[in-house]
Amino acid sequence: MPWLGGIRSRVLVMELNKLIEKELIAGIRKDFGIESPEAVELGIGDDAAVIKSGEKKLVLTKDLLIEDVHFVFSSHPPALLGRKSLSINLSDIAAMGCTPKYALLGLGLPVNVKVEWVQEYFSGFRETALEYNTTLIGGDVTQADKVVISISLIGEGEMYIRRGGAKPGDLLFVSGTLGDSAQGLILSKQGIGLGEGLNTDFLLRAFFDPVPQVSLGEKLAELKLASALIDISDGLSVDLKHICEESNSGAEIELNRIPISPELRSVREDSVDLALQGGEDYQLLFAVPPEKEKQVSNLFSKFKITKIGRIISGRDIFINGKNGTRKLLEIKGYQHFT
């Protein structure tokens, strides 16, 4: 649920863009924030909103997926689109350390869409819903010029982990490998489809059917390991900046520690740019107080997790390269369809 931030709004024209990134978001936060009832624990600005409901906390998120903005109809297999549309919302719940529960699905369909496409979409959606014990409780289907998918997801948790909360000295970890999805998109735009090779299949899958890190998020919350948590939807650099901004801190990361898959290396010589700025990885980025590092390493047997750097004081974000080089990290996300 990237509120007016990140790649999705940055592809808007500059005038609107500027408003959205600065005034509008501030205005909305201010306008809508003042009348927030006490039950709203966390409103606009994180991966999901949190409301109190009795003893429990409910986390709520919403993402729009729009044809030709977030996916190309002709290249994205419908069952995988069904999976992805739910998975990116599951990832927002994972980024709070909470457990997904209920989904609402809004679907806008062109008049010429085939029945089979809709059936396959739903079969993929249902598969993912079952995998993550999430129940579709309702929605709305309507006509549209292009396919529009709007999913709202409701999760629960005893507690939740925000983006802001990291302190200087905290260690930075990331799950999985980075840049695969961005390379998958590049391959897809080159006309390469599934079934043409093991490496390309892996990369295409990362884009068509990313895996939300729900179990890891739950574990981080259960063990109270993370001081800050976000999912990487806009790319490592942008999402690390989100953590730093919300935590009033800076960071430094080690270039040679950025996890890059052999599959990505196999098709791209210089793959670190995609790993830093690629977007749509849906891996988790989190900060851990140093005294809890041991506990995180206990998770290594179950989850792929890599230590990539640390939180520092100040507001700068550095990347440390070979031979002791150190420079400011370029904060940018990949522009998908522009």
Place this chain on the structure above:
Amino acid sequence: MPWLGGIRSRVLVMELNKLIEKELIAGIRKDFGIESPEAVELGIGDDAAVIKSGEKKLVLTKDLLIEDVHFVFSSHPPALLGRKSLSINLSDIAAMGCTPKYALLGLGLPVNVKVEWVQEYFSGFRETALEYNTTLIGGDVTQADKVVISISLIGEGEMYIRRGGAKPGDLLFVSGTLGDSAQGLILSKQGIGLGEGLNTDFLLRAFFDPVPQVSLGEKLAELKLASALIDISDGLSVDLKHICEESNSGAEIELNRIPISPELRSVREDSVDLALQGGEDYQLLFAVPPEKEKQVSNLFSKFKITKIGRIISGRDIFINGKNGTRKLLEIKGYQHFT
């Protein structure tokens, strides 16, 4: 939240339409229903879904509004679109007899949309949110070819009123007047705008800025007056049929009791067709056991409510006209933009 039913899906092409209305909805209900956890009290098929959360019940709904399907960008004043987009979701919560609490807003915007348009949209949205004590807790803004508005609304209630629950002998009531919104749409398509006359303003307002019947819905639930409740989004005939189907019953309504505004009569000689099949009235239609009629009439001082007929056994829906004529009610909704 008209799940794959009503006007919104009926404007889809026939093949998809048939699937959506029959197989797909049944398939979704079946496929997704079997794994519903106990906490889901009411899933797909009513105005909103209901989940238990501690002592409370949460009601959840979602509606999509798409440019050129549900509104025309050039004629719908943006502040009123902001109001309406929230109001039609508030109406779904009202149709459960519950109290709206939290909103998530997804907005797809074309690159050429003006900043002023967005500001006015939000000012209208905020106005309505304040009027109904509803808090915007998050959302997503992204690029789109045409304006796409997706709102999810979360409400609360001690109890809720379903569509199914009416029994033969129950009396049928409707709030407000019917057909105004459909005539407002007709006027708008004729190029008539706000400020050109008192009567046309009233009718245009009914379309541009319908008033959700939240207080009435809450009162009906609080006093346990209604055995079945729905909001009229697809037109009286279609929504009455929804009540009858879900209640396994028929109905008869009295032609001369259908509430029609003087404003509608002033611009249209034969206005009963719009009142029966017009759609987008967002008034409440509800059934009341006869022994509770007196209690409903106690509400007449605060709410405009009209008794229009009764629930009968069987599955037919009749309309009784002048001189004792009686015929089957034609069940159809108005096709907005086709």
